[in-house]
Amino acid sequence: MRLSVRTGAWTGGLVGAFVAVTLASSAVGPVAIGVGSVAEIALSALPGFVTDAPASHRTIVLSVRLPRIALGAVVGFALASAGTVMQGFFRNPMADPSIVGVSAGAAAGAVAAIVIPVAIPFALPVAAFAGALCAAFGVYLLASENGRTPVETLLLAGVAVQTFLGAVVSFLLVGAGRDIREAIYWLMGHLQHSTWTEAAVAGVVVLPGFLALLVHARDLNVLLLGEEDAHALGIEVERTKRLLLAVASLLTAAAVAVAGVIGFVGLVVPHVMRLLVGPDHRILLPTSALAGASFLVATDTVARAGAAELPVGIVTAAIGAPFFLYLLRNREVHTP
Amino acid sequence: MTPSAIDVDGVSVGFGGIEVLDSVSTTVGEGRFVGLVGPNGAGKTTLLRVLNGVLDADSGTVRIAGRRLAGLGSRAASRLVATVPQSTASTFSFDVRRIVGMGRTPHVGRFEGRTGADEQAVEHAMERAAVADLADRPVTDVSGGERQRVFLARALAQETPVLLLDEPTSDLDVNHQVRTLDIVSDLVDEGRTVVAAIHDLDLAARYCDELRLLHGGRIRAAGTPDSVLTESAVETAFDTTATVTPHPVTGTPSVTAFATTGPGSGRVHVVGGGGTATPLLHRLDAAGFDISVGAVGADDADAATARALDCDCLTVPPYAPVDAETAGDVADAVDRADAVVVADAALAPGSLPNLVAATAAEQPVVVDGRPIGERNLAGVEGREAMARLRNRGVVVDEDGVVEAVRRVVDDAGENGSGSGDGRVERRAPRLRSGDGA
Numbered sequence A: 001m002r003l004s005v006r007t008g009a010w011t012g013g014l015v016g017a018f019v020a021v022t023l024a025s026s027a028v029g030p031v032a033i034g035v036g037s038v039a040e041i042a043l044s045a046l047p048g049f050v051t052d053a054p055a056s057h058r059t060i061v062l063s064v065r066l067p068r069i070a071l072g073a074v075v076g077f078a079l080a081s082a083g084t085v086m087q088g089f090f091r092n093p094m095a096d097p098s099i100v101g102v103s104a105g106a107a108a109g110a111v112a113a114i115v116i117p118v119a120i121p122f123a124l125p126v127a128a129f130a131g132a133l134c135a136a137f138g139v140y141l142l143a144s145e146n147g148r149t150p151v152e153t154l155l156l157a158g159v160a161v162q163t164f165l166g167a168v169v170s171f172l173l174v175g176a177g178r179d180i181r182e183a184i185y186w187l188m189g190h191l192q193h194s195t196w197t198e199a200a201v202a203g204v205v206v207l208p209g210f211l212a213l214l215v216h217a218r219d220l221n222v223l224l225l226g227e228e229d230a231h232a233l234g235i236e237v238e239r240t241k242r243l244l245l246a247v248a249s250l251l252t253a254a255a256v257a258v259a260g261v262i263g264f265v266g267l268v269v270p271h272v273m274r275l276l277v278g279p280d281h282r283i284l285l286p287t288s289a290l291a292g293a294s295f296l297v298a299t300d301t302v303a304r305a306g307a308a309e310l311p312v313g314i315v316t317a318a319i320g321a322p323f324f325l326y327l328l329r330n331r332e333v334h335t336p
Numbered sequence B: 001m002t003p004s005a006i007d008v009d010g011v012s013v014g015f016g017g018i019e020v021l022d023s024v025s026t027t028v029g030e031g032r033f034v035g036l037v038g039p040n041g042a043g044k045t046t047l048l049r050v051l052n053g054v055l056d057a058d059s060g061t062v063r064i065a066g067r068r069l070a071g072l073g074s075r076a077a078s079r080l081v082a083t084v085p086q087s088t089a090s091t092f093s094f095d096v097r098r099i100v101g102m103g104r105t106p107h108v109g110r111f112e113g114r115t116g117a118d119e120q121a122v123e124h125a126m127e128r129a130a131v132a133d134l135a136d137r138p139v140t141d142v143s144g145g146e147r148q149r150v151f152l153a154r155a156l157a158q159e160t161p162v163l164l165l166d167e168p169t170s171d172l173d174v175n176h177q178v179r180t181l182d183i184v185s186d187l188v189d190e191g192r193t194v195v196a197a198i199h200d201l202d203l204a205a206r207y208c209d210e211l212r213l214l215h216g217g218r219i220r221a222a223g224t225p226d227s228v229l230t231e232s233a234v235e236t237a238f239d240t241t242a243t244v245t246p247h248p249v250t251g252t253p254s255v256t257a258f259a260t261t262g263p264g265s266g267r268v269h270v271v272g273g274g275g276t277a278t279p280l281l282h283r284l285d286a287a288g289f290d291i292s293v294g295a296v297g298a299d300d301a302d303a304a305t306a307r308a309l310d311c312d313c314l315t316v317p318p319y320a321p322v323d324a325e326t327a328g329d330v331a332d333a334v335d336r337a338d339a340v341v342v343a344d345a346a347l348a349p350g351s352l353p354n355l356v357a358a359t360a361a362e363q364p365v366v367v368d369g370r371p372i373g374e375r376n377l378a379g380v381e382g383r384e385a386m387a388r389l390r391n392r393g394v395v396v397d398e399d400g401v402v403e404a405v406r407r408v409v410d411d412a413g414e415n416g417s418g419s420g421d422g423r424v425e426r427r428a429p430r431l432r433s434g435d436g437a
Helices: A002-027 A035-044 A055-090 A102-115 A123-143 A151-174 A177-188 A196-215 A217-223 A227-232 A237-259 A265-277 A281-305 A312-330 B044-051 B096-107 B116-128 B144-157 B174-189 B201-207 B231-238 B278-287 B301-309 B324-336 B349-358 B379-392 B398-415 B420-430
Strands: B004-015 B018-029 B033-037 B059-064 B081-084 B162-166 B193-197 B210-215 B218-223 B241-246 B253-258 B267-271 B290-297 B312-316 B339-342 B365-367 B394-396
Touching: A002 A035, A002 A055, A002 A265, A002 A281, A035 A055, A055 A151, A055 A196, A055 A217, A055 A237, A055 A265, A055 A281, A102 A123, A102 A151, A102 A177, A102 A237, A123 A151, A123 A237, A151 A177, A196 A217, A196 A237, A196 A281, A217 A227, A217 A237, A217 A281, A217 B096, A227 A237, A227 B081, A265 A281, A265 A312, A281 A312, B004 B044, B004 B193, B018 B044, B018 B059, B018 B193, B018 B210, B018 B218, B033 B044, B033 B174, B033 B201, B044 B059, B044 B162, B044 B193, B081 B144, B096 B116, B096 B144, B116 B144, B116 B174, B144 B162, B144 B174, B162 B174, B174 B193, B174 B201, B201 B253, B210 B231, B218 B231, B231 B241, B231 B253, B241 B278, B253 B278, B267 B278, B267 B324, B267 B349, B278 B290, B278 B301, B278 B398, B290 B301, B290 B324, B290 B349, B301 B312, B312 B324, B324 B349, B339 B349, B339 B398, B349 B379, B365 B379, B365 B398, B394 B398
Parallel strands: B033 B193, B033 B210, B081 B162, B162 B193, B267 B290, B267 B339, B290 B312, B339 B365, B365 B394
Antiparallel strands: B004 B018, B004 B059, B210 B218, B241 B253
16 A cells, blocks of 8 residues: 555656656757757647747757657666666676676677678667677576576676676677777767667567566565575566566667667666665666666766767766765665 | 374485485374474475475475475465575565565465455564564564564464474574564464474473474484483484483473583492582483492482482482491492592581592592582581592582593503502692682
8 A cells, every 4th residue: 555655656756757857858959949849849749739849940859859868768767677676686786787698798799790791781789689688598598407597606607608798899899990989889888879760669678578577576575585485485486587587688688789788777776766765676666767767868968968979878877876876875775 | 183284205305416305204283383303414404495395305295284285386385384484684674564564475466466354464463473563664673583573474474374484593592582482382372383493402392292303314203302302312313412301490301412522431439419419420421431329318309310310329318317337338339439529519417428438539529619618517527528538639610520530530440559649740730729628
């Protein structure tokens, strides 16, 4: 009862915050467009609304800024929910969405697609997505024995595979030649040149995945008590772990495939939300996801607000890390 | 006969080629409180993990309430068996009510909300485990003993017929140990079946209806605490020397273990009285010596102990002085003995012949407990007899008796009627002067 009221209130508040961030972000850019005008233009995309804003402004808002915001929102949403699940799953505060090698796999796939000169449409996101899933699945297989997957083994296998794939990426970069610029840019994480299609494709993967995680929120709570306890409380532990790991990896892979490696969102946002709403995943998971969406849109706005556009990964880390340290020093950041 | 709540048949479990459970079979009747006792690594926790379905047995079957555990999913199993874990990690800061609420997991569907019945079960469980007043505190903020009861409440919220507890009292202070076990006993009285791995043998004997003694992956003894906790069973299982006596307050078996120091051999005469020899008799008996005692009053606690340990005891009628004839018997016993031990008994004129006889020993072992001034009712004669004994002998405290006796017995074997010089040297560091005379 109390929990559902709290969840509703927090969700409402965060949706409001997200709308505010979206409007503010749409207004920011080389061409100054007022927030009111932005709102009008956005509404005019719906039937029955008209606007007298100039066509150039309409194009900027609807075809440049909003798709970018939408993609940032989907990516932030995916990374924060995957991070929340991974921290709970591993019972480890250091866990982030790419802990089982997802980002490293995506990076290897993406850099290979950039460096190897074959022209296939959408080769880059497809290769990144495939690389991410292969890495995660490989780590899972390496860590499994007799139908059981101990979390500690998974963690270590993840570290080893990440290191190996890091070597692969470095090797590819050494021979990259002129392509190295593009590869490094991808590796830093970016939301430039986003399209509605990208946002829609990512959204189609992320939204059902998120719902699957949400219906397992209670199981994730029980898993926090330890696997034996969870089993004794009626959770099919291995099956649940498999599902959570697969879905969280899928969300991360979708995000990384379209936006590159954006660090820190999946690590910091869940910690901050855990401080605010507590460890119960029924409220933590949706609030983290929404906060992640707002956070990434806001940081991307900062990234493109300056004279020269920065990769958003730099900004998330530059803003996120000091803020996290502040929390760490002032209020106890708990392990999940 | 009550129907069996738990039926374990030929269960074996191995880890990496080592049999942790070796075809274990046992049944637990409904509404019984069964304690699993045994040394570390005996398989107690493994057996509990098989009983709650966390671990699959390599062979054999486990039935709970007549249903095969292996055929049930963990959800169905967790409606039959609830477990209170041994160590409860506390890095997450759920509040107590939410932890207890997790006990409802097996009863709530994925897409269902909690019902009023669920809420009631949670509140009731917290009341029973005496944690209701902690309901809104984070579980990380409560003490270890309280946390143990929080997890007991969680198990109660599962509303299962069978409750398993893994070392419910380890790490708890005596107050919390007894509180936890009292709650569990009440649950048993209400018809729940409880199996608990309990380290503390005295607590196990006091609270459990039955015990299973595990050792080396097998059940070595099963039955009431009295029948299971025999000296030989405890000594074999725990690889120690032990004495089992009725606990003075509860009357249930109480086990005192001594580290095994190799078998003692030889004959020891103990002079005591008023119960002062009792602890010494247990230690010496456990160490393997042949013992005689006396002389003491026939109704003396030491005489009872001697009878319980089946050793020779010279007695006089209650409160009667040691007469000349008995004094002669004591002298004979001292003469036959390889070592003589003098307990810190009260000295009365009537018991003085005991001491006089003991002074005939070459090197009496004198137990230094109460100062002589506090227990001497025999005046100058008592003081002098005591001083003589201390001068000739070895003065030790209760813990040093067995070792001192062993040394004296060895000396007697080596030296025969022995040379005084060597003895004096060995004795010198142990001598104490003054001793309240």
